[in-house]
Amino acid sequence: MTADLLARSGPLQSWTDRFAALPDTVQVVATPHVAMADLRVDPAGPAAADVAGFLGVDLPTAPSTYVETDSVRVIWLGPDEWLVTSPFRAPRALEAGLRDAVAGRGAVVDVSGQRTTLGLAGANARDVLSGGCAIDLHPAVFRRGAAAQTLLGLTGVVLVALDDTATSYEILVRSSFAPYLASWLLDAATEHTPT
Amino acid sequence: MNALRLPAGGRIDRSTTYEFTFNGQRLTGHPGDTLASALLAHGIHRTGTSIKLGRPRGIAAAWAEDPNGLIQIEEPFPEPMLLATTVELTDGLTARGIPGQGRLADVPDSARYDARHSHADLLVIGAGPTGLCAALTAARAGARVVLVDEQSEAGGYLLGSTDRIDGGPALDWVAAATAELAGFADVLHLQRTTAFGHFDDGFVLALERRTDHLGTPTHVLGGETAPPHKSRQRVWRIRARHVLVAAGAHERPVVFSDNDRPGIMLAGGARTYLHRYGVLAGRDVVVFTTNDSAYAAAVDLADAGARVHAVVDARAATPAAWVQKCVRRGIPVRAGRLVTGTEGVERITAVAVAGERIPCDLLLVSGGWNPAVHLFSQAGGTLRYDGGLGAFVPGEERDGVSVAGGAAGVAELGGCLADGRRAAEGALGGLGFVPVDSPSPVAEAHVDGQPSLVLWRVADGDQRTQFVDLQRDATVADIACAIGAGMRTVEHVKRYTTIGTAHDQGKTSGVLASGIAAELLGRPVGELGTTTFRPPYTPVAFAALAGRDRGSLFDPERTTAVHAWHVARGAVWEDVGQWKRPRYYPLPGEDMEAAVLRECAAVRGGVGILDGSTLGKIDVQGPDAAEFLNRLYTNMIATLKVGSVRYGVMCGADGMVIDDGTVLRLAGDRFLVYTTTGGAAAVLEWMEEWLQTEWPDLRVYLTSVTEQWATFPVVGPRSRDVIGTVFPDVDVSNAAFPFMTWRDTVLGSNRSGHDASTPRSARGGRPAPDQDVPVRLARVSFSGELAYEVNVDSWYARAVWERLVAAGERHGITPYGTETMHVLRAEKAYPIVGQDTDGTVTPHDLGMSWAVSKKKPFFVGKRSFHRADNQRADRKQLVALLPVDRNLFLPEGSQVIEGPSVPEPPIPMLGHVTSSYRSAALERTFALALVKAGRTRIGETVHVPVAGALVPVEVAEPVVFDPEGARRDG
Amino acid sequence: MQLITCPYCGPREEAEFHYGGQAHVPHPADPGSLSDEEWAHHLFFRDNPRGPFAERWVHALGCRRWFNAVRDTVSYRFHHIYRLDQARPETP
Numbered sequence A: 001m002t003a004d005l006l007a008r009s010g011p012l013q014s015w016t017d018r019f020a021a022l023p024d025t026v027q028v029v030a031t032p033h034v035a036m037a038d039l040r041v042d043p044a045g046p047a048a049a050d051v052a053g054f055l056g057v058d059l060p061t062a063p064s065t066y067v068e069t070d071s072v073r074v075i076w077l078g079p080d081e082w083l084v085t086s087p088f089r090a091p092r093a094l095e096a097g098l099r100d101a102v103a104g105r106g107a108v109v110d111v112s113g114q115r116t117t118l119g120l121a122g123a124n125a126r127d128v129l130s131g132g133c134a135i136d137l138h139p140a141v142f143r144r145g146a147a148a149q150t151l152l153g154l155t156g157v158v159l160v161a162l163d164d165t166a167t168s169y170e171i172l173v174r175s176s177f178a179p180y181l182a183s184w185l186l187d188a189a190t191e192h193t194p195t
Numbered sequence B: 001m002n003a004l005r006l007p008a009g010g011r012i013d014r015s016t017t018y019e020f021t022f023n024g025q026r027l028t029g030h031p032g033d034t035l036a037s038a039l040l041a042h043g044i045h046r047t048g049t050s051i052k053l054g055r056p057r058g059i060a061a062a063w064a065e066d067p068n069g070l071i072q073i074e075e076p077f078p079e080p081m082l083l084a085t086t087v088e089l090t091d092g093l094t095a096r097g098i099p100g101q102g103r104l105a106d107v108p109d110s111a112r113y114d115a116r117h118s119h120a121d122l123l124v125i126g127a128g129p130t131g132l133c134a135a136l137t138a139a140r141a142g143a144r145v146v147l148v149d150e151q152s153e154a155g156g157y158l159l160g161s162t163d164r165i166d167g168g169p170a171l172d173w174v175a176a177a178t179a180e181l182a183g184f185a186d187v188l189h190l191q192r193t194t195a196f197g198h199f200d201d202g203f204v205l206a207l208e209r210r211t212d213h214l215g216t217p218t219h220v221l222g223g224e225t226a227p228p229h230k231s232r233q234r235v236w237r238i239r240a241r242h243v244l245v246a247a248g249a250h251e252r253p254v255v256f257s258d259n260d261r262p263g264i265m266l267a268g269g270a271r272t273y274l275h276r277y278g279v280l281a282g283r284d285v286v287v288f289t290t291n292d293s294a295y296a297a298a299v300d301l302a303d304a305g306a307r308v309h310a311v312v313d314a315r316a317a318t319p320a321a322w323v324q325k326c327v328r329r330g331i332p333v334r335a336g337r338l339v340t341g342t343e344g345v346e347r348i349t350a351v352a353v354a355g356e357r358i359p360c361d362l363l364l365v366s367g368g369w370n371p372a373v374h375l376f377s378q379a380g381g382t383l384r385y386d387g388g389l390g391a392f393v394p395g396e397e398r399d400g401v402s403v404a405g406g407a408a409g410v411a412e413l414g415g416c417l418a419d420g421r422r423a424a425e426g427a428l429g430g431l432g433f434v435p436v437d438s439p440s441p442v443a444e445a446h447v448d449g450q451p452s453l454v455l456w457r458v459a460d461g462d463q464r465t466q467f468v469d470l471q472r473d474a475t476v477a478d479i480a481c482a483i484g485a486g487m488r489t490v491e492h493v494k495r496y497t498t499i500g501t502a503h504d505q506g507k508t509s510g511v512l513a514s515g516i517a518a519e520l521l522g523r524p525v526g527e528l529g530t531t532t533f534r535p536p537y538t539p540v541a542f543a544a545l546a547g548r549d550r551g552s553l554f555d556p557e558r559t560t561a562v563h564a565w566h567v568a569r570g571a572v573w574e575d576v577g578q579w580k581r582p583r584y585y586p587l588p589g590e591d592m593e594a595a596v597l598r599e600c601a602a603v604r605g606g607v608g609i610l611d612g613s614t615l616g617k618i619d620v621q622g623p624d625a626a627e628f629l630n631r632l633y634t635n636m637i638a639t640l641k642v643g644s645v646r647y648g649v650m651c652g653a654d655g656m657v658i659d660d661g662t663v664l665r666l667a668g669d670r671f672l673v674y675t676t677t678g679g680a681a682a683v684l685e686w687m688e689e690w691l692q693t694e695w696p697d698l699r700v701y702l703t704s705v706t707e708q709w710a711t712f713p714v715v716g717p718r719s720r721d722v723i724g725t726v727f728p729d730v731d732v733s734n735a736a737f738p739f740m741t742w743r744d745t746v747l748g749s750n751r752s753g754h755d756a757s758t759p760r761s762a763r764g765g766r767p768a769p770d771q772d773v774p775v776r777l778a779r780v781s782f783s784g785e786l787a788y789e790v791n792v793d794s795w796y797a798r799a800v801w802e803r804l805v806a807a808g809e810r811h812g813i814t815p816y817g818t819e820t821m822h823v824l825r826a827e828k829a830y831p832i833v834g835q836d837t838d839g840t841v842t843p844h845d846l847g848m849s850w851a852v853s854k855k856k857p858f859f860v861g862k863r864s865f866h867r868a869d870n871q872r873a874d875r876k877q878l879v880a881l882l883p884v885d886r887n888l889f890l891p892e893g894s895q896v897i898e899g900p901s902v903p904e905p906p907i908p909m910l911g912h913v914t915s916s917y918r919s920a921a922l923e924r925t926f927a928l929a930l931v932k933a934g935r936t937r938i939g940e941t942v943h944v945p946v947a948g949a950l951v952p953v954e955v956a957e958p959v960v961f962d963p964e965g966a967r968r969d970g
Numbered sequence C: 001m002q003l004i005t006c007p008y009c010g011p012r013e014e015a016e017f018h019y020g021g022q023a024h025v026p027h028p029a030d031p032g033s034l035s036d037e038e039w040a041h042h043l044f045f046r047d048n049p050r051g052p053f054a055e056r057w058v059h060a061l062g063c064r065r066w067f068n069a070v071r072d073t074v075s076y077r078f079h080h081i082y083r084l085d086q087a088r089p090e091t092p
């Protein structure tokens, strides 16, 4: 019975119209409800291999990088820590699958609600980011495969480069900071929004 | 109108006329003018009066080194403390001269100010001949280049000269170089951009002035206007692997008696006004110089129609080639002569030269050139005195920083071009780039001349009118006074005289002060040195420094998953760290006191619900998780059973309480730790520090899940009914679900809820199936009442909250905020870390010895409990204070003294009030306080000063409500 | 804004890091065996040299890893940055 079922909500639910009003060169979309799990294993140990088997891809060991398959993305967060994300898997299923693979040789935590995802795309995407992000975003340096934990404006983010032309990113932000970051992005887009 | 504007020449657009107002006078100018050049075109030198002496002052230079032409803009928007020489003229501009102080606007500035980060292999500061050559060299080699320059167009010194490069006008070469740079994708070339600070690791801040020159839409006569969406000013945060300072040099005046009159100007400045703006700075000119460079001004002004009555050269040996040019134009050259004084009040009228009086309306002065070493020095570069130049130049080489051209003391154009290329090639080598072969630009032959004379001042006359720092009205007499008072270093002289501390930061006065002080002290100037150069190079508005971090973006506001509900319910907010928490939910007509009394009564009498999602939450996993937590909490965690909850206290190694909260054991190897709202990040960092640095052998993993879980305490005697209704499959009876235990349950979910997200089909895969939503219920209480803490995945938080509120409706469920939470917890003497503690309070002081294990051999802080100071009988202890007047409210922070009267100072302080509230349950006010030996004073009366009177209060057991704990189980 | 080179993430602005005081001050294995004076010394006394100083830092807004660094307290230059499992480098 539908009435008995719980609806999901997200921190940027009410922002859709404001995002839609942005110019083509600065496109922001909220992508709520991406399953995410924090994974802790020894990258050189057997658990890492089993996790790779489950995910279908080896864990990235280069700092500030990610790898992905059709259904999951694995972001390096630390020398023994990754964020596994998937918009297609259910949070509990993702956590359980990883937990089975880790089998007590590390840790897995469902953090799907800990962060929310924003997409940022367009010709001015990099300009907007460079208004509040100190790392070098030149596409020769920060391109598809790169994911940095850093500051954007006054909040910590995981910044993910989706292409090689500095025109498409994902920004993972702590859910409680998401409205701040949304305000910050809208404000930063002003420069690229002729009136 | 523009009587001194030449009919042709310069880089202004005579086809468009701007109207502006200065000191109430309506004037005209042209695009390309600065306010200063437009004023000079009308023959106006005097801009205002000086700050202390009220002496008339005028424009003395052509750019930021001017110590004099301070103005206030009134229209389009009030802005104080600008230089007429650096304000680009716009139509409708209204400004006035100011005597050293202006006024801020009394309305908010609606302009945007923003920031941009930029990264470069090579940052070149200055787009004069040196900088352009360097930038071209680097760009051609494939380097990422940022080139910044403070002027409206590139060229630097060349804009005010008649130099030639490669057989053509130098500015043609500038145009070609600029165009070539524009063709490189990885070159960022910014004009109107002043590098104002040079910090560690190649970090340079630069201010770009982006829209002022475009004018405002109401005033524009045609062409561009300032688009409202574009930021007015931008702070560029440039990180460069190598910084090349090619900032040129500032001409230095010579100090002589009455050297401050309007119409006295740096020689190079007059040349700039002539060549760049087509303006004759005067008709009857005298030039006073110690070097060859000022001869060009004499010759050029004469050629443009001025009468140059003399070149007064302080040197006995004059440069033959220049003298010949002067003779050809009928300009007398007085070798080995000095200017000893001037006449004129509002404008110079005559110059005294060795007893001779020469009438004039313009005196040009050149005492040599000071390399603009500011940005080199700011980054820690040391300087050395060059006796030949009479100036401080960069000393040792520094990693990642170089200086070239005029800023390095190179005097002539050919040298600058070559030096720019050399410096860039040197930097590129270190960065792994290979310079490409390309022809070097060739400057026309330099006119050979005579070495400069180092002359700081002309001693004749009254030292009190020999101005060193014109903006501070500081004179040679002031330096003499400082030295007479015992100042022996230039830093002390600077502070004693204030020389170099004004708006211009001593661009013309700093080295002069060193030179004159050295002379008066009889010491070499190189030994005395110069004052430290500090950012900013030129003034920067606070609005620009703040950028977008203002208003609602000043500090992030963190919100919970239920925030929108609180907003709709009319919550009044309390800022807790960065969190926005509902403080109370007023009904129509209620003030805070009424709302909180109602909320408190509702919770103790029925049921309330609180959004506690801001509590920090840390997932602790791993085989050694229990051991790890056992070491960090003062109480025993290892014995906690799966399914149970324990309240825990964390202390620093010094034994002082740093955080508290509940600990849930989820599994043998897994815990969920709650921290205070404000302590969440610090506690996780603290735990990681112990784990990583002290106990790396422990197999434990820590993960923040603060936002993963929303937390809703449902509190009050009717909470069991509400929880039982919403979670029918949970046995909520006291026997099945006792205090300090937790239970997991599920609620059905609906993926087709009001979020419209659709998986991106391009990446394939299948959407997640419907599934049950896990909910964790915990029997914990921060109020003494029966309570269930509902923890749910934050995706479903809003839905679960609404369901709890709906189910509680028939029980009169009341949402309550942090203020009611505080009252309820204080009635039970549950301390708030950071409010009832201050880093000097132990668990024992809080009356929580029960939370300190006596069995554990070790935990952080244990050893400190045995220190003598921790054993003192008179330690401050947490007690309740009950004012004898049951209606009297003790302000938090009030001091507690013995009383009943105030003794002579020093008054012995017994402690202070940490929390104070009005209790609905007790129908009276009460407070918590830290009081010396408080527990032995229970029952005594002490006194608290409130609003000028000492009020009696009874010291009481800290728990003032339900001390037996009878309400806990409903 | 100085750069600090996280041993994992590389150079980042100092705003991403938190300071952790003097490094190589291990918590005593058996605090109970220390006199009050020895314990107080451990709690409250740290070196304050002019020149190279071994410190703890954490890349708080990045990989959350603690590490050690030898920094010059006069010039602020970082001479060495090393992981917790690496030995303290020789310093002059």
Ligand SMILES: [Zn+2]
Pocket: C006, C007, C008, C009, C010, C059, C062, C063, C064, C065
């Ligand atoms: Zn790191």
